[in-house]
Amino acid sequence: MNIINFENLDSTNLWSKSNIEKIPDKSVVLTNIQTSGYGRFKRPWLNFGEGNLFVSFVLKPSEEKKEHASLTQYTAICISKVFDELGIKHTIKWPNDVLINGKKVCGILTEATYFGGKIEGLVIGIGMNLVGTKEQLKFVKSPATSLALEGFNVERDDILEKIYNEFFKNYDSILNLGFSFIKYDYKRKSHYKFGDKITFSKDLGKKENGIFRGFDDSGALIFENKNSEIEILNCGEIV
Numbered sequence: 001m002n003i004i005n006f007e008n009l010d011s012t013n014l015w016s017k018s019n020i021e022k023i024p025d026k027s028v029v030l031t032n033i034q035t036s037g038y039g040r041f042k043r044p045w046l047n048f049g050e051g052n053l054f055v056s057f058v059l060k061p062s063e064e065k066k067e068h069a070s071l072t073q074y075t076a077i078c079i080s081k082v083f084d085e086l087g088i089k090h091t092i093k094w095p096n097d098v099l100i101n102g103k104k105v106c107g108i109l110t111e112a113t114y115f116g117g118k119i120e121g122l123v124i125g126i127g128m129n130l131v132g133t134k135e136q137l138k139f140v141k142s143p144a145t146s147l148a149l150e151g152f153n154v155e156r157d158d159i160l161e162k163i164y165n166e167f168f169k170n171y172d173s174i175l176n177l178g179f180s181f182i183k184y185d186y187k188r189k190s191h192y193k194f195g196d197k198i199t200f201s202k203d204l205g206k207k208e209n210g211i212f213r214g215f216d217d218s219g220a221l222i223f224e225n226k227n228s229e230i231e232i233l234n235c236g237e238i239v
């Protein structure tokens with residue numbers, strides 16, 4: 001594993017995107033402290049300091065493929081497998097939050113960079129609360145937890161190595177098969193089960209109540225709205 005290590009960085013995703021041309025394929029950009037981390041919808045990813053995981057995997061695919069869209073959910077599945085191996089009970093909240101006891105412990109953000117209309121790189125950022133305390137987690141808007149708070153003492157570098165190995169074990173399969181490669185595992189680990197009542201917010205817009213009807217073959221969420229119509233949702237979130 002080629003690690004580019006920092007003591008302090010604004011954001012591993014930002015740094016990776018700005019330096020993409022000099023980063024080799026399958027490198028890992030890691031920082032002890034991350035001062036301006038961000039997640040989906042440009043929400044801040046808070047810095048709970050050393051001991052937590054702030055990392056980006058950098059991929060340099062030769063061409064753009066529709067299967068790349070499944071890499072974030074694939075990463076969630078890789079983390080899920082590592083959690084299983086460590087005996088950590090968890091669920092996955094569509095599309096890519098890993099939860100313990102319903103509280104978020106890990107978030108994933110994939111971004112792409114382009115040069116001359118062609119894909120230059122993909123950056124998969126992973127933030128995991130390993131040692132965040134109750135006082136620190138109070139600053140997160142939605143319910144959040146850390147592995148330490150849930151009773152698991154996990155070394156950052158150990159879990160990173162496990163996630164990295166898991167990720168590259170089946171990397172070719174996910175690129176060839178897309179979401180269908182992980183659909184079974186993803187459904188099994190889903191925080192929401194078929195028929196659950198959910199509230200959905202599209203692009204941070206107004207909230208709608210409806211019913212969770214599973215995932216389609218591309219990993220999109222199937223939502224039955226209040227008029228009993230089926231909607232296939234690619235972005236937004238369950239609130």
Ligand code: BTN
Nearest residue numbers: 011013037038039040107125127
């Ligand atoms: C989310 O839950 O919305 C995604 C959070 C992703 C946070 C990680 S921390 C490492 C990497 N660098 C960032 O600025 N963001 C990702």
